[in-house]
Amino acid sequence: MKRIARACCRISAWLAFALVAAMPAAWGEPVHLLRAIAVEEAGAGWDAPSAPPAAVSSGAGANPVTLPHATQRAMAASAATAYAGPEVTWYRFDLPPGLRADVVANDLVFYLPRWQTVGTVAVYAGERIAWRSSGSRVWNSFNRPLWVPLAPGAGDAAPSVVWVRMASQPGVGGAVSTAWAGDADELRWRWRMRMLLQVDAITFSTGAFLGIGLFALAVWCVRRREPVYALIFLAAVAHAMRNAHRLIGNQPPWLSDAWFGWMTVNSLAWGQMCVFAFAFRLHGRRMPRLATAMVTLVVLVSLATMPLPWFAPHLSTMLPAAYVVIALQTAVIAGTGLWASWASRSREGLALFAFFALNLPVGVHDLLLQTYKIDIESVYLGAYTSIGVFALFLAIVWRRYVGAIREVSELNAGLEVRLAARERELTASHEQLRGLEREQALAAERQRLMQDMHDGIGSSLMSALRMVEGGQASNVDTALVLKDCIDDLKLAIDSLQATDADLLALLAAVRFRLAPRLKAAGIALTWSVQDLPPLPWLDAQRALHVLRILQEVLTNILKHSGADAIDVATSHEGEEVEVRVRDNGAPFVADGAAASSPAGHGLSNVRNRAQALGARCRWSAWPGGGEFNLRLPLAGPSPTAAFPTAALP
Known part of the structure; x- marks a missing residue:
């Protein structure tokens, strides 16, 4: 590294020597x-x-x-x-x-x-x-x-x-x-x-601040509840107005001399009022009396220096006096701002007003320069203190903006952690609820099976046992009762199988279980079914109701109608699906069946099960025999629909 540094120094020295040697000899100091x-x-x-x-x-x-x-x-x-x-x-x-x-x-x-x-x-x-x-x-x-x-x-x-x-x-x-x-x-x-120093730096900064001010104005138009953006725009405009007279060339200003001077002088006070208003956002002290006094002073100075035809003296002859008044305003704003920032422990306010206080010595310097009390070759420093104040203005806004973003990020991170913890709690709670639901479903299913076994197969077996014990049952009667028990057991098992809300699958289970028995009795079973829409509410318990209804209807036909042909058909009409069972035997009259008779007891069971399904059932006669219609809703039964278990056989 040292060798490289020495080589660079030698090269630089040779280049400088060559540059000096290459200068025209005619050039003089x-x-x-x-x-x-x-x-x-x-x-x-x-x-x-x-x-x-x-x-x-x-x-x-x-x-x-x-x-x-x-x-x-x-x-x-x-x-x-x-x-x-x-x-x-x-x-x-x-x-x-x-x-x-x-x-x-x-x-x-x-x-x-x-x-x-x-x-x-x-x-x-x-x-x-x-x-x-x-x-x-x-x-x-x-x-x-x-x-x-x-x-x-x-x-x-x-x-x-x-x-x-x-x-x-x-x-x-x-x-x-x-x-x-x-x-x-x-x-x-x-x-x-x-x-x-005198023109270009001021021009560049003024243009940059105006661009930032226009951007802040656009933000304020969207977010009216944040006046700091409007203050940035107003401060940028006041800064540009104040520096306009320092940037004029050999062309006259765009306003008359009088109004241009009025704008130039008073824009200094306007910019200071923007800083004064911004200070309330830093130290949090309103100071309404001082604010009213400052606004009144600025308004009075602005009105007093207006270039009206009947007003004297001419502005160009009283510029130093006007600047003295503005200097007093500067001292008040700087002093109160430092005091309020110190009292509220606002570091941003202290930094802003400490720099703003430089306007006092700088203002004295510029006033002396303007009145030719000091070397005229000095540079007006007011533009640079204005640039510094506006830069601090933007730095504070930027710092608070970045701080707000950081707070939002930290808040979001905290919310993410809390949300993740809440999700874990909800997941655990959901798993517990699912476990409880599964246990409740299993308990309900066990209860349903026990109830069905007790009311269906259990009562049939008890009847058969009493007949055998009393010596009243023949072999044929006993076999018939046992077949009924077996059919009940098979239907209960079929109801546990998943049907995917398919009514035709249930009908197929009925056909599979009862067709051999009907065939043995010499009854021909035909099917005239068509595709049906799914029934989302068709769970295991409701499927068993449908199976029991069809079992009861087919058993009644087998025992009481004397038919030798049964036709099972399905159809879809409106918001209902229909299952129709038609035979060629003696019609069954529902109104004529006594409630105490086996047929009346079965009829009551069918109606109760249909009511639990939210369905409608009807027995009727047709020219060739009897007919049973079961209409099931597509939307499902009412949540309050319940089956009276005491009516089951």
């Missing part, structure tokens, strides 16, 4: 002009002549002055001075003969870091006018350094004298800084640095 000859011209007008008058060139009344040179300015002058003739002062700069000999004439320039007055300025290269200010006399290009080529023509000779004519409004004074003359390439870096 620029001359810093620290003295001039001042000549007062009485009775002159505002317009600059094409050449210095003979009375001025003769040197009559000449007065050697040391640069920078200024004539004093009054704190407030009469309004009549705004319309009076100018006070004209000529400054003669003598160029050394050696400079004119060393520098190529085409490259000779005159560089003046600063001039300032309410009036006009013209620069003469010898007897020829080389540059003049244009536009407004009040809001001129005072903040732009002068760069004047002294011999722009190809064959022109370098002048020996440079004249600067300054025509000033009476009472406002004027000032000229030291000057430079020399080769353009030698002086350009000085001019560019001065342009950067």
Whole structure:
């Protein structure tokens, strides 16, 4: 690394030596002009002549002055001075003969870091006018350094004298800084640095702040409950208004001189009020009386300085006095802001108002510079304190915005942890509920099977047992009872199988279980079924109800009708599906069956089971025999529908 550093140093030294050696030998050192000859011209007008008058060139009344040179300015002058003739002062700069000999004439320039007055300025290269200010006399290009080529023509000779004519409004004074003359390439870096400090840096920052302000305005239009974005926009506009007079060139402002001056002066107070309002967001103290007093002061100053035709004095003659009032406002805002921020332990407020308090010494500096009490070559610092305050303004908003995002992120992370814990709790609770539901379902299924075994198969077996014990049952009767018991058991088993809400699967189970018995009895069983929509409510318990209904109907036909043919058909109509059982035997009349008879008891069971299903059942006759219709709803039975278990056989 040391070898590389040494090599880089050697290369840099050789490059610097080569660069110096490559410079044209004709280039000479620029001359810093620290003295001039001042000549007062009485009775002159505002317009600059094409050449210095003979009375001025003769040197009559000449007065050697040391640069920078200024004539004093009054704190407030009469309004009549705004319309009076100018006070004209000529400054003669003598160029050394050696400079004119060393520098190529085409490259000779005159560089003046600063001039300032309410009036006009013209620069003469010898007897020829080389540059003049244009536009407004009040809001001129005072903040732009002068760069004047002294011999722009190809064959022109370098002048020996440079004249600067300054025509000033009476009472406002004027000032000229030291000057430079020399080769353009030698002086350009000085001019560019001065342009950067006095114009370009302010221009760039003002444009950037305006862009940020417009963005903040767009945000505020969406989020009206957050006035800080509106304050950012207003502060950016006030900052741009305040710096407008520092950026003017040789073109007049877009407003009249009076209104442009009113905007420039009062925008300083407007921007401070934006900071004052923003401070409430930092230290949290409202201070309504102070706020009312400050707003009243700003409004009064704004009204008092309005350029109305009947109002005097003229604004350009009372700028220093207006700035004194604004300085008092600055002191109050800075002092109360520091106190409130300290009392509320607001570090952001302390930082903002500590920097804002710099406006006081900076304001004094700029006021002294404006009244020519200090070196005119100094730079106006008010623009930079304004840039700093606005930058702190944005930094605080950015810090709070990032902090809010961080808080939201932390809150979201905490919510995610809590949500995950809650999900685990809910999952565990859900698993417990599912376990309880499974246990309840199993218990209900066991209860249903026990009830069905007891009421169906159990009662049939008890009847058969009593018949056998009493010696009343023949082998045929016993076999018949046992077959009924077996059919009941098979149907109970079939009801436990998954049917996927398919009614046809249940009918197929009935056919499979009862068809052999019907065939043995000499009864032909035919099926005229068609596809049916699923019945979502058809669980195991309800499936057993359907099986019991069909078993009861087919058993009654087998025992009582004397039929030799049975047809089972299905259909779908509206919100119901229908199961129809038709035989060619003696019709069964439901109204004629006694409740105490076996047929009446079976009829009661069928109706009770149909009621539990939310279905409708009907026995009727047709020309060829009897018919049973069972209509089942697609939507399912009512939640309150229940089957009276006491009615089961």
